[in-house]
Amino acid sequence: MFYTYVLKSEKDDKLYIGFSSNLKKRIEEHNSGLVKITKNRRPFKLMYYEACRDKKKAIEREKSLKTGFGRSYLKKRI
Numbered sequence: 001m002f003y004t005y006v007l008k009s010e011k012d013d014k015l016y017i018g019f020s021s022n023l024k025k026r027i028e029e030h031n032s033g034l035v036k037i038t039k040n041r042r043p044f045k046l047m048y049y050e051a052c053r054d055k056k057k058a059i060e061r062e063k064s065l066k067t068g069f070g071r072s073y074l075k076k077r078i
Contacts, residue, residue, distance in 0.1 A: 001051050002058035007044040017065045019058040047078045
């Protein structure tokens with residue numbers, strides 16, 4: 001399984017959208033400062049995730065959630 005996930009920074013209240021095959025490990029990496037792009041925005045809280053059977057679908061969903069429509073969708077869901 002692959003997961004598309006949304007994290008919220010407790011430092012700046014902004015969202016980060018990504019995908020991973022190991023959701024728990026990836027969140028730990030974000031919160032440990034091992035992910036360069038989110039290192040200075042820690043800590044993070046998992047706000048939303050979706051499971052996909054294949055990597056391609058998870059990437060497509062990640063891209064979709066990063067659009068204006070996707071962010072609007074997330075505001076209603078979170």
